[in-house]
Amino acid sequence: MDSHHEKTPKVMIVDDQLGVRMLLEETFKSEDCCVLTAQDGLKALELLEKEQPAAIFIDYKMPTMNGLEVAKKIKEKGYKCKIVLMTAYGEIANLNHAEVNDYLIKPFDIQKARDILHSIL
Ligand SMILES: [Mg+2]
Structure with a gap:
């Protein structure tokens, strides 16, 4: 981000569950972010071509x-955005992937999502 101007950060949410997309969209909008949503990885990659979000939360x-x-595809394509992986505890073997900047463990509370958003932006 350009540190010389106050810009509205753009954040993308990728989740197959509408309820999660709606919850995070509302939360991040109230944190003064511009929010994009996608229901799957293909839609997300399509949107990435046009938009340049600062951060992406991916289920x-x-x-x-x-x-x-x-996340791997996003990095292969050279996008610089920060990536947060949303996963249930134990769903993946380790929380130490090079492509991922942070993890939001499901089920999460809204404050945790906000904290991660602010820490990566
Ligand atoms: Mg899911």
Whole structure:
């Protein structure tokens, strides 16, 4: 981000569950972010072509492409955005993937999501 100007950070939420997308969208909008949403990895990668979000929150468990695969694709394509993987405890073997900047463990409370948002922006 340009540190010389006050810009509205753009954040993308990728989750196959509408309820999660809506909850995080509302939360991040109230933190003065511009929010984009996608229901799967393919939609997310499409949107990334047009938009340049500063951060992306990606659900791990989704049909077609899991969140870690989406994160790897994003990095392969050279996008610089920060990546947060949303995963249930124990769903993936380790929380130490090079592509991922932080983890939001499901089920999460809203304050934890806000804290991570602010720590990565
Ligand atoms: Mg899911």
